[in-house]
Amino acid sequence: MRDTSEPLLRIEGLRTVFRTHGGEITAVDGVDLSVPRGRTLGIVGESGCGKSVLSLSVMRLVAHPGRIAAGRVLLDGRDLLQVSSAEMRDVRGSQVAMIFQEPMTSLNPVHTVGFQITEAMRAHDTRASAAELRERAIEALNRVRIPAPDRRFDEYPHQLSGGMRQRVMIAMALSCKPKLLIADEPTTALDVTVQAQILDLLRDLQAETGMSIILITHDLGVVAEMADEVAVMYAGRVVERAEAGAIFGDPMHPYTLGLLGSVPRLDEERETLLAIEGSVPPPFALPKGCRFHPRCPFAAPECRSEQPPLREIVPGHSAACLRAPVEAFVA
Template sequence: MTRGGTITAVDHVNLKVRKGKVLALVGESGSGKSMTCSSMLGLLPPNGKVVKGQVLFKGQDLVNMPPRDLRKIRGKQIGMVLQDAMTALNPLLTIGEQVGEVFRWHHGVTDRKELRRLSIQALEAVKIPAAEERLDSYPFQFSGGMRQRVCIAINIACSPDLIICDEPTTALDVTVQMQILGLLKELQATRYMTIVFITHDLQLASQFCDDVAIMYAGRIVEQGPITEVFAHPVHPYTEGLVRAIPSLDDCDAPLKTIPGTPPIARDWPQGCRFAPRCAEADARCRSTYPNWFEWDAGRRRVACWHAVQRVHGDGADVAGYESMPQTGEYHPHKQKVA
């Protein structure tokens, strides 16, 4: 809700995350990536609300779960690493107090020596040097990369099944970015965690993730294995994003851009939301939002009226295309996070 009325920021998001894999949620700023993941954990702003839909985690619907029960899952079974570690940490509490709070809240540990021991283990797991000494430090005494490691330590302390990483490397330099990504990948492999990795950096996603979901104007427009989607993008928006990646082979070549600007949430287009910027858009694109087109045994899917021709070539049979409407009632792709 806003002063101007109700705004639908995200709708008809049908997202499935494979257990033990890393899913990249990619899109421009304002496309709804963070809003989608915040809704999974009931962390929407005070004026935000999930009006309809399900978020299924181990067979439980997180949306309709009582707040008391959701708090038991949030932090223990599902963690969330935010992009700004300085604001995510409390500047008035020591690192040890903040890491220890997880064990105190979710495991009922009250003994101070045991809390300290567990907190040291958590910091050592994310490779913070001299963990025992740094336990009594405050966030301002850590570098940006070290603060982000502390946030990761807090989130893996309870060995969660799922971690949502909301652009965790945005404010870090390239070297530290790769260190954090390497740490996350190592933890994901050794602990068999599932990760949702929110980013707008396609190159970063390609190095780290197994699958990708491309988000545009509050909806998923394409999803599949990341190597296949980036090698053979089908949706014009995905194609534009891939084409815009700078080439190291021709550093003097002008940067390729996508013409136009994204629509605003209070004024979504009636049809395909990318139609005003798409060179292939026709009357149907502008009047009706496209159904899902799936192929490769459901491993790839895209929301585009021209998908059949783009995948199989002109003159391809479009029979069956109308049977997969993009609505929240399409059960095989309800939002499922693990």
């Protein structure tokens, strides 16, 4: 009998590289993460930090010239990096599903949304009739609160609003009742009202189905609202990991502190927001030592030469900083 106390997904030492004319570059570098059953892991960081490549690696959708060079991705103890391509196609959709960043480019413009949802269902249930698949697809559209789902079934993506297209993507992802949903920037380009509706929908569907969620975003507000646990990524690595309350209430890495300081708050009066100087270094020009040290206001000489490991500072709260916790050098 399966041990339900074990995480649904465990990522161990995952490393994803891309071959270029100048040699191999590392986009995801030794990431260790776990996702408990029925809970939400938020992965946050600036653009270019490796969040999306991490999610594609879990799905084994990294395109050439990229490849997964090392690590394990264990779903219920089964290493997805070791199964055959045919087995992995069965896993996608039925056990792990993904919502991609931009629904207008993810949906095929020449097929109706109903056709695309039933296509995903047909891949995992070849015995179902067309009428059965249509009924199940309309039920899926109704579940994600699309009005008049029987009419929307026959419409094309361009006939729907951005929020409706995102709901279609969620319906498609959940059509085969996966154990794990990966949502990559699910609210990008949506206005705040539609964003709130999509997040409420994901939360309700999680409570209804018991699925786990990996929520990938650069929006700390979304993370605060949705995530049970948070992993902060920088330059291909996890630099801080903890329960959401600990990340927001007691950050232990200077990068996390900078991210939080750049967000306006209603309970504080500030004339200016904090800013993290510079930008995420490209993977072909990573600095020696701590990868954040060129942008870190608290960097010490040892930060320029020593690469900090992700270590547990207090129980359940890890940070990759030689000088962590932050209180030690903020005061």
